[in-house]
Amino acid sequence: ISSDLTQCYDDEETPPPDPKTLCPYCDTPLPAKPTHILKKLLDRTYFQSCSNPRPGNRLGRKAPSAIFGVVCQRHIFESNVLPQAKERGWPTQINWATLKDRVLHMERELAKILADPGDPVVYRGDGKEDNDAKEQQGSKPERSDGPRMRCLFWDDLVKRVKTQGSKGLRNITSQYYNFHKMQPGYYGELGLVIIQRALCGMFPLEDIDPGLVKPLTPMEFIQSIFVPEVGMRLVMADFGLNVNNWSDKEQAVEVLRDSASYGVAMFPYEESTGK
Numbered sequence: 001i002s003s004d005l006t007q008c009y010d011d012e013e014t015p016p017p018d019p020k021t022l023c024p025y026c027d028t029p030l031p032a033k034p035t036h037i038l039k040k041l042l043d044r045t046y047f048q049s050c051s052n053p054r055p056g057n058r059l060g061r062k063a064p065s066a067i068f069g070v071v072c073q074r075h076i077f078e079s080n081v082l083p084q085a086k087e088r089g090w091p092t093q094i095n096w097a098t099l100k101d102r103v104l105h106m107e108r109e110l111a112k113i114l115a116d117p118g119d120p121v122v123y124r125g126d127g128k129e130d131n132d133a134k135e136q137q138g139s140k141p142e143r144s145d146g147p148r149m150r151c152l153f154w155d156d157l158v159k160r161v162k163t164q165g166s167k168g169l170r171n172i173t174s175q176y177y178n179f180h181k182m183q184p185g186y187y188g189e190l191g192l193v194i195i196q197r198a199l200c201g202m203f204p205l206e207d208i209d210p211g212l213v214k215p216l217t218p219m220e221f222i223q224s225i226f227v228p229e230v231g232m233r234l235v236m237a238d239f240g241l242n243v244n245n246w247s248d249k250e251q252a253v254e255v256l257r258d259s260a261s262y263g264v265a266m267f268p269y270e271e272s273t274g275k
């Protein structure tokens, strides 16, 4: 409460803000440390706008809303969302140069997940795979606790298929699910592209035995199992979590999902294609 009061009195006594610290379009304060993305947007729109001094912002500028809208959206994001992200321990800078190698280092662990067919029940999901399922069932019992079933994302798929049948499977491959569950959290779109490229290098789609990824296609397996698996492992390394501990994994997945929207806004792909 006291800080609110201080704020209140401050507002009445403080001099008008330095126009250099204000958004030239909407006159609200810009973040103290704008990211290079915001700076680039400000530079770009500068040349698409014209000077429009006004009381309260002598450096004010005028432009069609289609042009300045992106700037305002961005600085509002950086002012409001960035501090929250920092508070939650989500990075505001990522060492992109090392990301590919970090993913490539996961090859052995990922290959184990791919090679282990896991719980055979999932293959009966659409009722057409009975023959295959019988074949699968004939093999080793440790499949229920092998690398595949210890993959939280595959485990989730198995549970969905078991309880919802092919509807559960459709949900998993749907767009909505894709956005919220397949984004690699705060690694954002740029992270997604780097992860996907590294995965396709390690596991070319044509080399994936379709029988090992059923009921998914090899592409769906990469997108909906491996991309989030890699994202989870990256987050676990960032947060010092233990990859062999189930509840640590769940904690990392929560971070992935909570930070997905932040990641997309913070590290868009297009803005960074020059890198």
Ligand SMILES: [Zn+2]
Binding pocket: 023, 024, 025, 026, 027, 028, 071, 072, 073, 075
């Ligand atoms: Zn603005």
